[in-house]
Amino acid sequence: MGNVGGLKGDNRSDQRQERIMLKKMTLALTWVAWVACPAMSQEWARKMFEKTVHDFGSVPRFAKAEYEFVLTNLYVEDVHIADVRSSCGCTTPTIKKALLKTHEKGAIVAHFNTDRFVGYKGATITVTFDKPFFAEVQLQVSGTIRTDVAMSSESVDMGTVEQGSVAEKAIALAYSGWSDWKILDVKSSNPHISAKAVEVSRSDGQVNYHLFVRMDENMPPGYVKEHLILVTNDSSSSSIPVAVEGVVQAGLVVSPASLFMGVVEPGQKVTKQLVVKGNKPFRIVSVDCDDKGFQFDTSSLKVPKPLHLIPVTFVAGNEPGKVAKTIRIETDLGDKSPVLSAYAVVAGK
Known part of the structure; x- marks a missing residue:
C-alpha cells in the first residue's frame, strides 16, 4: 500500500x-x-500608445508648446521605458513615468523648443523599451514656429485655484506684418474656460492685443492643461494656439487617484492604503464599493482629522481576469463625495 x-x-x-x-x-x-519577426516584436509596444503623431500647428516664438503621448500598460508584466531620444534639437522628449504596472498610464512629453528655432520643424522621437521585451516605437511631431507673433508670457498661467472659485488672467500679444491683421475669434474646447481678445493699438504694421482668460467656478479639480485657439484673418496661417495652465485644488484629495491592487491568485488577499487629505479636519462617514471583494477598515476614521489613511483589502474570487470597480468616500464636509476606480487582475489557475 x-x-x-x-x-x-x-x-x-x-x-x-x-x-x-x-x-x-x-x-x-x-x-x-x-x-x-521584428514587426511583431515592435507591435506590442506600439499598441500601448493612444496616438503616435502630433502637429503643433503654427506656434508663436517663445510660446509654450508641449504634447503628451499617452500610453497604457495593457499587459500583466511590468513595462519599463529605458530611453527616449529625438532626431532634431527642435524637440526635447522626456519620460513622465518609466515603470508602468498593469493598466497604469504614462506619457512621453514632447517639448517644442520655440525659444531656439524658427520656421517649419519636424522630429522623430524614438522610445526604447527593455521590459518585458526589447522594442522601439517612433513618434512623429511637427509644427511651424512663427516670428511675426509674440506673447508677453509663454502661456496663460492661472495659478493655483481653490475648487469652486473663479480665476482670471491676462497676457499681451503683438503682431508685426500686415496693417489689417486681426484676431476674429477665440475658441476654447473646455466649457469652463473662456477668453476674449481686445485690440489696444495699431500702427505701421504693429498690432497689439490683450488676451483676457477666465476659468469658471465649475472647473473640476486637478491639473489644467488646455489650449485656446486664436482665429485670425491671415489666410496662410489663420490659427494660433495659446496654452492655458493651472491647478484647481480640491477640498478633498484622494491618493492614489486610482487604486491598483496588483496581479493576485484566486482566493488571495491583498491590502493597500488610500490617503484622503483635506484643507481642514473632517470625518469620513462611510466607504463603500459595488463589489464585496473590496473591504475597508473604517474603525479609525470617525475622529476629525485633516488627513485619513484608509486600509483597503481585496479578496480575489475564483474567476480569472480583470476586476474593475468604483469606491465612494462620504465625508461630513458636505462636498461632492470623492469617487475613484479600483482594479485588480486575477490570474488563471
Missing part, C-alpha cells in the same frame, strides 16, 4: 514538472517568434 501512495506522489510531482516545462517552452517559442 505504501508503494501505491508513493507512486501517486511521484505522478503528481511528474505532472508539476511537465506543467513547468510546458510554460518554459511556450515562453521560449514566443520569444523566438518575436525575435524572428
